[in-house]
Amino acid sequence: AQSLNRHGSRELDSSFLARQFLRECPQVSCVVPAYNEAGNIVATITAIAEEMIQLRRDFEIIIVDDGSSDSTVAEARTTIGRFPVRVICLSRNFGKENAMTAGMRAARGDACIMIDADLQEPVSYLKEFLEHWDAGIEMVYGVRAHREDESYFKRKGANAFYWLLRKSTSVSIPADARDFRLMDRKVVEAILSLPERNRFMKGLYSWVGFKSQAVPIVIDQRQSGTSKFNFKRLFDLALTGLTSFSDWPLRVWTGVGVVISMLSICYALMIAGRTLFFGSDVPGWATLSVAVCFLGGVQILSIGVLGEYVGRVFAEVKARPGHIVSQEFSYTEEL
Ligand code: UDP
Numbered sequence: 001a002q003s004l005n006r007h008g009s010r011e012l013d014s015s016f017l018a019r020q021f022l023r024e025c026p027q028v029s030c031v032v033p034a035y036n037e038a039g040n041i042v043a044t045i046t047a048i049a050e051e052m053i054q055l056r057r058d059f060e061i062i063i064v065d066d067g068s069s070d071s072t073v074a075e076a077r078t079t080i081g082r083f084p085v086r087v088i089c090l091s092r093n094f095g096k097e098n099a100m101t102a103g104m105r106a107a108r109g110d111a112c113i114m115i116d117a118d119l120q121e122p123v124s125y126l127k128e129f130l131e132h133w134d135a136g137i138e139m140v141y142g143v144r145a146h147r148e149d150e151s152y153f154k155r156k157g158a159n160a161f162y163w164l165l166r167k168s169t170s171v172s173i174p175a176d177a178r179d180f181r182l183m184d185r186k187v188v189e190a191i192l193s194l195p196e197r198n199r200f201m202k203g204l205y206s207w208v209g210f211k212s213q214a215v216p217i218v219i220d221q222r223q224s225g226t227s228k229f230n231f232k233r234l235f236d237l238a239l240t241g242l243t244s245f246s247d248w249p250l251r252v253w254t255g256v257g258v259v260i261s262m263l264s265i266c267y268a269l270m271i272a273g274r275t276l277f278f279g280s281d282v283p284g285w286a287t288l289s290v291a292v293c294f295l296g297g298v299q300i301l302s303i304g305v306l307g308e309y310v311g312r313v314f315a316e317v318k319a320r321p322g323h324i325v326s327q328e329f330s331y332t333e334e335l
């Protein structure tokens with residue numbers, strides 16, 4: 001607790017912090033996945049810590065550095081003396097889903113809060129999250145009240161994805177839900193017990209069930225830097241979501257095959273009949289080439305879908321861990 005003075009903490013309730021620093025296990029773990037967030041990380045940590053101190057909660061903040069190439073780790077470490085911060089460094093960039101899993105694994109609290117490092121998700125909602133938790137809700141999550149700040153293209157894409165996901169799976173995955181949420185220890189343990197490598201967290205949160213409550217939230221602008229999710233990353237995530245929560249894309253081809261075979265038999269009978277009764281005529285290359293192209297397309301498409309699943313099965317079978325921790329810096333070492 002002495003380090004508080006040494007680092008010249010601001011006008012915070014230092015006796016509260018001192019008690020807090022000495023506690024073995026905090027009540028709430030705030031997990032922050034961060035990838036190249038040097039410009040945001042100190043502000044994020046400060047905002048979360050000040051909010052939690054004001055709410056008088058025992059807390060720890062776990063920064064999961066997802067292989068940043070900038071000074072995110074150094075920046076985050078500067079706060080270790082002031083706040084109960086732990087910085088967990090992954091050995092390279094493993095993606096947000098894996099970084100969140102790493103954070104949940106490191107979390108020791110009775111509750112785990114997941115929040116982005118760019119201050120897009122206002123910490124003022126934490127009060128409401130914690131109140132719901134106190135009232136017995138096991139998972140409280142933020143849902144975007146609207147997506148008007150996003151581009152037309154991204155909005156339509158998200159709508160289409162959630163529509164398809166809803167049609168694809170019996171698990172009800174709420175549209176526009178954020179990773180921004182509070183999970184009870186029970187939920188954290190349940191999610192960590194799922195061994196899959198292709199982690200679509202928004203699906204896993206719903207799959208495990210538990211008493212959940214949505215809180216509509218209005219997202220702020222990103223504080224500094226740019227979004228890490230470009231079109232390719234979003235597309236990959238969407239594919240992971242669809243393949244890990246449905247098997248109809250695999251099975252639909254049986255139906256397509258049956259229908260095409262039936263049609264082919266009918267067509268074959270028709271041609272045979274016509275040739276028998278009216279004699280053969282040479283033309284017909286148009287029909288032939290259309291049929292060849294169409295069937296070629298259907299076959300390649302269905303093999304491609306198969307490939308999506310086989311690729312993911314391959315990843316599961318290899319059973320490589322989703323992330324590797326290379327280093328940890330913790331406030332507890334300073335005590
Ligand atoms: N993030 C991460 N690993 C990645 C990409 C992103 O840990 O490979 C973190 C990022 O630092 C941020 C959060 O995930 O804290 C959300 O990322 P971002 O703000 O870029 O996404 P958006 O808000 O645009 O959906």
Ligand code: MG
Binds near residue numbers: 120227
């Ligand atoms: Mg963001």
